[in-house]
Amino acid sequence: MRYGAINPFFSKASVRRLQPVIHERVDQLLSRIKGFKVSGKLLTISLAYVALSSDVIADYSFGQRPQRLEQEDFDPAYAQAMHEQAATMHFNNQIYWPFRLLSSLPHWLALAIAPNTSLYINFVLDCAKSIEAIKNGSCDLSTKTSHPTLFHELLEGDVPDSEKSMNQPVQEAQVVVSAGTETTAWCLSVITFHLLSNPTILERLRKELEEAIPDLNKLVPLPYLTACIQEGLRLSYGLSTRLPRVSPVDLMVFNDGKKDWHIPRGTPTSMTSYLIHHNEPIFPKSHEYIPQRWIDDPRLDKYLISFSKGTRQCAGINLAYAELYTTLANIFRRYGGPESTGPEGRFELIETTKLDVEMVADMFLPFVKKGSRGIRVFVK
Numbered sequence: 001m002r003y004g005a006i007n008p009f010f011s012k013a014s015v016r017r018l019q020p021v022i023h024e025r026v027d028q029l030l031s032r033i034k035g036f037k038v039s040g041k042l043l044t045i046s047l048a049y050v051a052l053s054s055d056v057i058a059d060y061s062f063g064q065r066p067q068r069l070e071q072e073d074f075d076p077a078y079a080q081a082m083h084e085q086a087a088t089m090h091f092n093n094q095i096y097w098p099f100r101l102l103s104s105l106p107h108w109l110a111l112a113i114a115p116n117t118s119l120y121i122n123f124v125l126d127c128a129k130s131i132e133a134i135k136n137g138s139c140d141l142s143t144k145t146s147h148p149t150l151f152h153e154l155l156e157g158d159v160p161d162s163e164k165s166m167n168q169p170v171q172e173a174q175v176v177v178s179a180g181t182e183t184t185a186w187c188l189s190v191i192t193f194h195l196l197s198n199p200t201i202l203e204r205l206r207k208e209l210e211e212a213i214p215d216l217n218k219l220v221p222l223p224y225l226t227a228c229i230q231e232g233l234r235l236s237y238g239l240s241t242r243l244p245r246v247s248p249v250d251l252m253v254f255n256d257g258k259k260d261w262h263i264p265r266g267t268p269t270s271m272t273s274y275l276i277h278h279n280e281p282i283f284p285k286s287h288e289y290i291p292q293r294w295i296d297d298p299r300l301d302k303y304l305i306s307f308s309k310g311t312r313q314c315a316g317i318n319l320a321y322a323e324l325y326t327t328l329a330n331i332f333r334r335y336g337g338p339e340s341t342g343p344e345g346r347f348e349l350i351e352t353t354k355l356d357v358e359m360v361a362d363m364f365l366p367f368v369k370k371g372s373r374g375i376r377v378f379v380k
């Protein structure tokens with residue numbers, strides 16, 4: 001992943017410029033939620049969040065409008081593809097060639113060999129098509145979007161020709177689109193579940209939002225909204241896998257409070273967010289959703305590693321925060337929970353329990369119990 005090339009696109013200034021893309025999608029989500037209220041049908045809000053984040057990233061990346069938010073069922077196959085991809089990651093991280101071979105075979109043959117990865121293969125092929133469309137000019141961005149797109153810039157912008165070869169952009173598209181989808185959507189789902197399960201927390205947040213909105217510029221410094229998001233990031237982990245770092249030149253010295261550990265150069269070292277986020281001395285009652293801890297102790301910030309840290313931290317962190325703030329503020333400004341009704345109604349969790357948000361397996365992304373049907377609500 002060429003961080004140098006993609007970082008400017010995800011800087012705070014770029015994200016601010018592209019904020020209308022997020023607002024447009026969040027408005028779409030709100031209108032879908034209204035539709036569920038009218039129809040009285042069950043809303044799997046976790047799927048709606050995947051549709052939201054994938055529509056945002058497709059627009060950012062290719063200027064495309066896949067409109068998953070518009071689809072009646074929010075395109076569950078796409079969410080499934082993201083899971084299939086995650087489930088291959090432990091293997092693919094070590095040996096990638098079998099998957100590359102699979103995705104180069106005719107679709108029917110790949111399906112016959114590895115039926116469990118069919119949706120993932122479709123996803124990779126779609127990324128290749130989107131890149132090809134930009135390359136051969138059949139994706140005329142000027143008619144589709146009013147803003148620059150990431151892959152238009154990478155392919156047509158000021159990047160050396162050697163960096164524009166077909167394979168790299170396809171892989172990058174795959175990484176950016178999947179990195180930008182499930183992580184954000186999962187964090188929104190975890191926060192929604194906990195807010196609807198903790199009426200006192202929800203009401204405090206709603207009060208803060210009521211006083212702040214309609215001035216959306218006030219969103220970012222809102223302390224309780226920020227605390228709710230930090231606590232949601234902590235319990236959704238980002239990537240649950242170990243993220244290795246290697247110091248190529250210098251010996252690393254780590255002090256655990258008792259002694260110095262000397263880690264020779266070239267040694268991969270890794271840690272998972274799960275272990276840090278459930279370190280009880282740092283986060284007491286670590287399995288509970290307690291936003292207040294972030295207000296009581298701002299030094300906790302340094303232990304929040306959902307986006308990882310340092311020069312290789314998540315490239316899309318600013319976009320992720322923009323989506324989290326905008327979505328949660330807009331939804332919970334309008335809708336209440338079990339003990340209150342907002343101006344547009346309230347959500348009621350249906351057949352959804354803590355087991356639907358608790359990680360039971362590290363499959364690169366945090367996986368919950370098998371058979372979970374997501375976070376489901378009635379809109380009343």
Ligand code: HEM
Nearest residue numbers: 001179180183184238239306307308312313314315316320
């Ligand atoms: C709550 C939302 C998100 C979380 C928690 C998250 C977390 C992470 C983490 C932990 C990494 C790995 C960093 C490392 O190797 O140390 C990562 C990488 C990355 N993220 Fe995010 N991310 C989120 C949203 C996004 C969004 C919206 C985008 C938008 C495009 C994005 C794009 C990327 C990219 C491009 C990488 C680099 C992948 C690579 O190096 O192969 N992320 N993210």
